[in-house]
Amino acid sequence: MKDLSIYIHIPFCTQKCFYCDFLSFKGKEEYFEAYKIALLKEIEDFATLNKDKYIVKTIFIGGGTPSILPIGYIGEISSKIYSLFNVDKNIEFTIEANPGTLCLDKIKHFKDSNINRISLGLQAYQNRLLKKIGRIHTIEDFLQNYENIRKVGFENVNVDLMFSLPTQTKDDFKETLDNIARLKPEHISTYSLILEEGTKFYDMYEKGEFSLFSDELDRELYYLAINILQKNGYNQYEISNFCKPNKECKHNIVYWKRKEYIGFGLGASSLINEKRIINTTNFKDYINFNNNREIEILEKRDMYSEFIFLGLRMTEGIKKSDFYKNFNIDIYDVYKKEIEKFIKNGLLIEEDDYLRLSKKGIDLSNVVFSEFI
Template sequence: MLNKDRAGLYIHVPFCSSKCNYCDFNSYTGKIDHADNYFKSLKKEIELYKAELRHYIINTIFIGGGTPSVVNEQYILEILEKCRTEYNISENCEISIESNPGTLSNEKLKAYKNAGINRISIGLQAYQDKLLKYLGRCHSHKDFTESVKNAKSAGFENINGDIIFGIPGQSLGDWKETLDYLVSLGINHISAYSLKIEEETKFGRMEEQGSLVPVEDELDREMYHYAVDYLNENGLKQYEISNFAKEGYECKHNLIYWKCVDYLGLGAGAHSCLKNTRFSNQISIEGYIDYLNRGEKPLYEKNPLEFTDKMSEYMFLGLRLTAGVSGKEFYELFNRNMFTMYKDIFARLENKSLIKITGDTVKLTRLGLDLANQVFLEFV
């Protein structure tokens, strides 16, 4: 495995002040009173993986959710300190935290910075307050402006803004305004996602009842292409299907997933991949706490990855990156010739103009980026 001595660490904080209408993440409202027991359980889980992680150097930590910034900052500080006590954390470790506008006081941001957190992701989703209300967000764009300003004042340079396109009722003009706004704030990283309507969400139920009509594919793609061109022109280069960054500000933690490097997920519902085994945790907060109170790892599912699975994953995850996949790297990992193994698949995809082969590298074309799922299915 690539960089087998290095790994990433994901820490899940499942608490939210409200549930967004599109969200199907493992997050809960009205359960903040479980926070104390939850973070005590997280510390126990960190201890239980000390043996597995002793051969790894952790060079990225990502604290996600949920909304990690809704809990008292002391919980976050204690978890990071516990990780440093039990694991080998690299000196230049990228440590990210997700947050929502309105939850980031100056005191909290300074505490994060002092604890070594050096990257912060703030969820905007849309510039227009009417769209934020429709999405079920509990902030305005002014709250986002204030959060970015406060983060910069606290010393954060590495700031990400999350945005969504393809929202019902969102015009191309609205989308352009959102992009203009983020660029004007001087943010170094932008994640731009097409709205996906999931079954077990408020939007999913609305679609089923006929009160929500998804945006037409043509408009969705027009928004996407505009974002790719506009952000590239403004110094935020596309390095992955949905991610754009100024040079040197690419998210190192997400690159771990796309490059098939090992990672451990801690917390309720967190997923892991270590030593060719994929596993996940108990989903509910209560179930997660119960397992750890008994001194057991809170495992929910565990599946070994076959050699062929690892090769497939390398292909369909690596092709998400605009840099594409490398034949040399593939051979170093698997002792196989990528171009021999996938000769027929590459020929089919090339004939459909979905991939471009240049020397040792295979990349998605612009059409391939639009039809990425069709490409990925070829390797599953």
Template sequence: MKDLSIYIHIPFCKEKCFYCDFLSFKGKEEYFEKYQIALLKEIEEFAILNKNKYIVKTIFIGGGTPSILPIGYIEGIATKIYNLFNVDKNVEFTIEANPGTLSYEKIKSFKDSNINRISVGLQAYQNSLLKKIGRIHTIEEFLQNYENIRKVGFDNVNIDLMFSLPTQTENDFKETLTNISKLQPEHISTYSLILEEGTKFYSMYEKGEFELFSDELDRKLYYMAIDILQKNGYNLYEISNFCKPKKECKHNIVYWTRKEYIGFGLGASSLIDEKRIINTNNFNDYINFKNDREIEILEKRHMYSEFMFLGLRMIKGIKKSDFYKEFNISIDSIYKKEIDKFIKNGLLIEDNDYLRLSKKGIDLSNVVFSEFI
């Protein structure tokens, strides 16, 4: 049996955060049930076609805000997966959750559904800032949720944070990092604001309502995060992700190392049998069982480039011998020119079999990645 990871997309949120361009909608509560029916049907169809072909190593229910669903929905999804797939006994099973949508009972129901990892979207530790970025919750609600998550017995928790947010100060971010470190979650993600077209922030920015952080200040905040989190026992293992020893997110590593995964739900993407498949992102079509998928048969060149720009996100880098194992061709015969250039200008470091980004390479990672695309 082959290893498989499963991603499940729940495209509902209470409100749309001002920075967010993810495929998620507010105000669609009346469609929860129809969506669930379409989702379970999609899962079932795949499972029947692929009976006993896979062993499921990781499951990730993301969104949107999966925790917005009333108790019963997530259990329904988990039960379906457990009934139809061979699930590894050491599976990493994550759900994304947002404060403001989480009761003690809901957290307990996640645990009862075999979920063993919760990823909480917090973003910032200041109520005024949370309001300014369109979050629906307060810091007090987050703390209450966090306490309940621990009380229920979750021992693998991620907290998502953001920096370079409009009006955020260095001190705000420092306070966020310090206070979150004190809680000692097993995993912390920190993402810098990216202004995405179509978001509320995008139109506010166009109207001149705020200024973006300079690259210099953005980098300063990033290195402040590394400094504070490392002092508190966290390892930076991917450009934006920190964890306690052995608490890396296995599901995300599947993406970065191009292992196979299947995505179920609106707009979900899959990498399977050397094909990239993307579900329809038309909500009405999806709930009416019309899932026109985009299917791309990956050419070798495309796979090589994914191997490079996804793998180099990890701080330990990529193994040249893994490239050979996967494609039966040496990395140098494809990318010698680019690799030599980046080593020469100090963006890449070669360390025996490994190639990884240097500190300067992390700062200019987009330049490095775009060269491999």
């Protein structure tokens, strides 16, 4: 049996955060039930054809805001998976949660539904900033829920943070990092604000209502995060991800290492047998069981470049021997020119079997990645 990871997309939110271009909608509460039915059917259809081929190692319910669903929904989704698939007893089973949609009973429901990891979207420790970026919760909501999550017995918690937010100061971000590190979540992700088309921030930017941080300031905040988190015992194992020993997010590592995963739900993508499959992004079609998938059979070149730009996100880098194992060709036979150039200008480091980004390479990772694509 092959290892499999499952991603489940819940495309509902209470309101759209001003920076967010994820596939999610507000105000669709009346469709929760129809969506769940379509989702369970999709899971069932896949399992009917494939269940004995796989053992499920990780499940990630993301969105959107999965925690917006009423109590009972997550249990049904979990039971469906457990009844249809072989599930590893050491599974990592994550749910994303917005502190504005949680309560003690919901957290207990997650626990009863086999979930063992909660990923909390906080973003900033200042109510002023939370309001400014369109979050629906306060820092007090976060703290109350964090306490409840621990009370219920969750021992694996991630907190998402953002930097380079409009009006955010270096002191704000330092306060955020210090306060969160003090709470000792097992995992912390921190991403810089990226202006995405179609978001409220993009409109505001176009109208000249706010300006982006300079690259220098953005990098300063990034290094502040690395310093504070490392001092607090967090290991940076990926460009934007930090964890306590052995608490890496196994699910995300599956993406970065290009292992197989199946995505269920609106717009969810899968990587199965070197095919990239993307579900329909049309909500009406999805709930009416017209899931017209886009299927891309990956060319060798796509596989090589994905292996490199996803793998280089991890601080350990990529193993040259893994490249050979996966593709039966030496990495230097494909990318000699690029690798030598980046090593020479200090963006890539070669150490034994590994190639990894240097500090400068992380700052310029987009430049590096684009040359491999």
